[in-house]
Amino acid sequence: MWCQLRVDCIDCAADASVVSAVNEGIEAAREIVPLRRPWVMISVNDNEDLHFRKAEFDPADCPPDCSRPCEVVCPANAISLVEGKSTVELPHSTRSPGALKGGVITERCYGCGRCFPVCPFDKISVVTYVRNATATTELLKRDNVDAVEIHTSGRYPL
Structure with a gap:
């Protein structure tokens, strides 16, 4: 019996080494099972957050x-x-x-x-860690990030 695996998005830290590891993992998984390539989403924060x-x-x-x-x-x-x-x-x-x-x-x-x-x-x-805006910008210029999730404290007006 074959089980179909569907992953739409993988959320990871906004760190070049983490993004590279996620992309390598996706490619390794695609060599084993046929699956649609999920988005790679990085999470960034503007203040203290347990995820960071x-x-x-x-x-x-x-x-x-x-x-x-x-x-x-x-x-x-x-x-x-x-x-x-x-x-x-x-x-x-x-x-x-x-x-x-x-x-x-x-x-x-x-x-x-x-x-x-x-x-x-x-x-x-x-x-x-509060992510540096310049480092995040450089990370987004790479070709292996598809989406961004922003964790915010809500203390800053839009």
Whole structure:
């Protein structure tokens, strides 16, 4: 039995790497099943919005004996911690030989929030991104975005 799949639009972040990944995914899917190409829609915001957040932390603040549950729980594999000399300057120019380096790979993080509650030391914070109008304009000039969704707080008069 064949199941027909219909997707009209894929909504994604207004980020060049995300748009490229979505388009690559669409093409990979079209090689497997015959489907009409869906629109690629980017979402932009004018203020704080939960859809536009990423995780952030300083890996130098992580204790070397941490079990690193943030790495395990991240569905995007956006957190990578390795032991070694820290690349982050610590106060008084000291470096900890057992410190962790790495952290959140921003290009992979899509802000799901799963890492926030699992950090045993409460070191992960939320960073909200407001999309830059110039960067969005450049993204729209590419040939692989079909629509725009604007998240607005409604505080600005038309």
